[in-house]
Amino acid sequence: MFKRVLVANRGEIAVRIFRTLERLGVESVAVFSDADVAAPHVAAADQAFRLGPAPLAQSYLNADLVLTAALESGADAVHPGYGLLSENAAFAEKVRAAGITFIGPPASALEAMGDKLRARAVARSVAVEPPPGTDGPVAPDDGERLLAEAARIGYPVLIKAAGGGGGIGMQIVRAPADLARAAQTCADRGRAAFADERIYLERYVDQPRHVEVQVLCDEHGGAVALGERECSVQRRHQKIIEESPSPAAFFEGEEGAARRRALHAAALSVVKAVGYVGAGTVEFVASSGGELFFLEVNARLQVEHPVTELVTGLDLVEQQLLVASGSALAPAVLGAASCGHAVEARVYAEDPARGFLPQPGRVEELTWPAGEGIRVDAGIAQGSEVTPHYDPMLAKIIAYAATRAEAIARLVSALEHTKLRLVGPKGDRTTNLAFLRQVLGSPEFAAGAYDTSLAERLVKGG
Numbered sequence: 001m002f003k004r005v006l007v008a009n010r011g012e013i014a015v016r017i018f019r020t021l022e023r024l025g026v027e028s029v030a031v032f033s034d035a036d037v038a039a040p041h042v043a044a045a046d047q048a049f050r051l052g053p054a055p056l057a058q059s060y061l062n063a064d065l066v067l068t069a070a071l072e073s074g075a076d077a078v079h080p081g082y083g084l085l086s087e088n089a090a091f092a093e094k095v096r097a098a099g100i101t102f103i104g105p106p107a108s109a110l111e112a113m114g115d116k117l118r119a120r121a122v123a124r125s126v127a128v129e130p131p132p133g134t135d136g137p138v139a140p141d142d143g144e145r146l147l148a149e150a151a152r153i154g155y156p157v158l159i160k161a162a163g164g165g166g167g168i169g170m171q172i173v174r175a176p177a178d179l180a181r182a183a184q185t186c187a188d189r190g191r192a193a194f195a196d197e198r199i200y201l202e203r204y205v206d207q208p209r210h211v212e213v214q215v216l217c218d219e220h221g222g223a224v225a226l227g228e229r230e231c232s233v234q235r236r237h238q239k240i241i242e243e244s245p246s247p248a249a250f251f252e253g254e255e256g257a258a259r260r261r262a263l264h265a266a267a268l269s270v271v272k273a274v275g276y277v278g279a280g281t282v283e284f285v286a287s288s289g290g291e292l293f294f295l296e297v298n299a300r301l302q303v304e305h306p307v308t309e310l311v312t313g314l315d316l317v318e319q320q321l322l323v324a325s326g327s328a329l330a331p332a333v334l335g336a337a338s339c340g341h342a343v344e345a346r347v348y349a350e351d352p353a354r355g356f357l358p359q360p361g362r363v364e365e366l367t368w369p370a371g372e373g374i375r376v377d378a379g380i381a382q383g384s385e386v387t388p389h390y391d392p393m394l395a396k397i398i399a400y401a402a403t404r405a406e407a408i409a410r411l412v413s414a415l416e417h418t419k420l421r422l423v424g425p426k427g428d429r430t431t432n433l434a435f436l437r438q439v440l441g442s443p444e445f446a447a448g449a450y451d452t453s454l455a456e457r458l459v460k461g462g
Helices: 011-024 040-044 063-073 089-097 107-114 116-125 143-153 176-194 253-272 305-312 316-324 404-416 433-440 443-447 454-459
Strands: 004-007 027-033 047-052 077-079 157-161 170-173 199-203 209-217 223-235 238-244 278-286 292-298 341-348 361-367 374-378 393-401 419-424
Touching: 004 011, 004 063, 011 027, 011 040, 011 316, 011 374, 011 393, 027 040, 027 063, 047 063, 063 089, 077 316, 089 107, 107 116, 107 292, 116 292, 143 157, 143 176, 143 199, 157 176, 170 176, 176 199, 209 253, 209 292, 209 316, 223 253, 223 305, 223 454, 238 305, 238 433, 253 278, 253 292, 278 316, 305 316, 305 341, 305 374, 305 393, 341 404, 341 433, 393 404, 404 433, 404 443, 433 454
Parallel strands: 004 027, 004 077, 027 047
Antiparallel strands: 157 170, 157 199, 209 223, 209 278, 223 238, 238 341, 278 292, 341 393, 361 419, 374 393
8 A cells, every 4th residue: 555645636535535535544645726725635645736826827837846846745646636637648648657556547548538439439449339420520611511410310419529528628519500600609618728629520319317336346357346326407518417227218127127237238348448447437328218328538536426336335546546546456355346326416616596606605594414324525614715727526425325215315405414605705605505405396307207407407497
């Protein structure tokens, strides 16, 4: 096991990783920007190193500054968390070249999975089909080809940034007249977010469900799929409620069980094809009838990993550390089974009624819920400043129980017992706590009969 690990991240995921490091007796190192001097993740670490000013490009996304902090701290490993530099192949290679272990997959796997077009090709090479689409990039200003490809694929089509992620650079197009503008918008967003303006088209699956499989792989050929997560409650193509296992009707009965096994096997086939090592998530989109298509691989720990931890009893961060240190996956991990049900809600400083507009402010009152089956992963404390510089997610509240209905009830109760007051220059700011309860209390969610449109419909009163 490592002696000292630097976490190249901030907020709740840094605090969560430090929790496992402390339990294992591993020293922890935090990094911070000027906006995060007093942040909880800084206080939670054994050491902390300043990166620079608040803007991401001058702090958390500056690979050289993060690497310098790792070297100066004497860290023998770097855990990237999620987002930021976690899937940056060049950063992973720099870390390894400096003689420090990168707690994540090899740079070659990051490169293959980070390019959505390459990832589609990898999946097809092992007979795991993505939605029908273009085999290569399409120029956003090539109107003739855009129209021809969209007609071949069939409307509605989804335009996606090849280097994209997190819902950035993605638009649904339902009519030819909207194609050119949407293509240019996606290309522009891809260039701004990922320095990659390439776009491609694929079929948009109507009434889609977003189902993903958690995988763990070691460098000795061991690999396991730790069940699936249902992540269909989304706003702006970003998840806000996740659960495991999926309640979709197409996973019920003997036929559903066979479909679930096939899904897990497909996920492992994709990651094995690129020599994957570590924790990762293979994402799929499902039609209402249960037809599953490959979407992408998130080559890192996911935000929603706690639901898998609760139903399997595993600590995925601990498993990442063990695998990165050269250990083989233990028989108990390879044979882990899902038991019970877990549901997670992401708490954001945002106003659902105003298009989920971020609501920065100071945390003036804060009480997290507690009790049987309740877990809170938070990145704020009373007095914390929620700044406009970073993602407005404040915490994740997760509930576990023997049945889905019990888990939902526990989560609703936990949200009701959460006291969170944010104050800005002009008074109280808004969070999404009430909206989360609205989603969990909707008939569609209760029945497990929902798709990715649920949150957007509810916020519009539909």
